[in-house]
Amino acid sequence: MLTFSQVTALAVTSLSFYGVSISTLSTSAMAGEPIIDRNCRYHQRKREVLRQIPPQNQARVLSTSQFQVNNQKYALQLLKFPDSTGVLCLWKPHTRLPERLKDVSIIQDKVIEKLEKHPDQPATYIVTVKGDESGDILNTAYRLNLTNPEQPKVTPLIRVYKK
Numbered sequence: 088m089l090t091f092s093q094v095t096a097l098a099v100t101s102l103s104f105y106g107v108s109i110s111t112l113s114t115s116a117m118a119g120e121p122i123i124d125r126n127c128r129y130h131q132r133k134r135e136v137l138r139q140i141p142p143q144n145q146a147r148v149l150s151t152s153q154f155q156v157n158n159q160k161y162a163l164q165l166l167k168f169p170d171s172t173g174v175l176c177l178w179k180p181h182t183r184l185p186e187r188l189k190d191v192s193i194i195q196d197k198v199i200e201k202l203e204k205h206p207d208q209p210a211t212y213i214v215t216v217k218g219d220e221s222g223d224i225l226n227t228a229y230r231l232n233l234t235n236p237e238q239p240k241v242t243p244l245i246r247v248y249k250k
Contacts, residue, residue: 173199
């Protein structure tokens with residue numbers, strides 16, 4: 088029969104082996120939503136990722152809007168960063184992750200105040216971008232045409248100037 092000290096030693100040894108095996112088998116992950124970077128990539132919330140992607144480059148999803156082109160479903164997503172700039176991401180059919188919308192540098196990484204679907208054109212959006220504080224422009228509205236999602240077209244619609 089085992090004595091109390093032997094049972095205690097056995098329990099402590101078992102717990103030590105259990106703790107070592109759990110720490111070896113598990114990866115270091117933190118609770119919470121994934122981290123999204125400026126290239127629309129999702130990252131698991133880990134310490135290494137937090138060191139690589141500083142808080143000012145971590146986005147939150149502000150809005151997601153679906154549209155259809157040639158019987159294919161797409162989604163346009165607006166990411167917002169702590170400095171108020173926005174990035175537009177495109178979810179393509181049959182893909183697991185979005186891509187940063189290409190060839191729209193005039194509206195990417197700017198302060199996007201509003202993104203709304205055009206009422207009459209299903210794959211078209213109106214994007215309102217805040218002007219540079221040092222310039223004369225208060226904001227500019229653009230038409231973002233995604234009828235060909237691989238080659239989006241951005242057209243300025245109206246500019247509002249400061250007094």
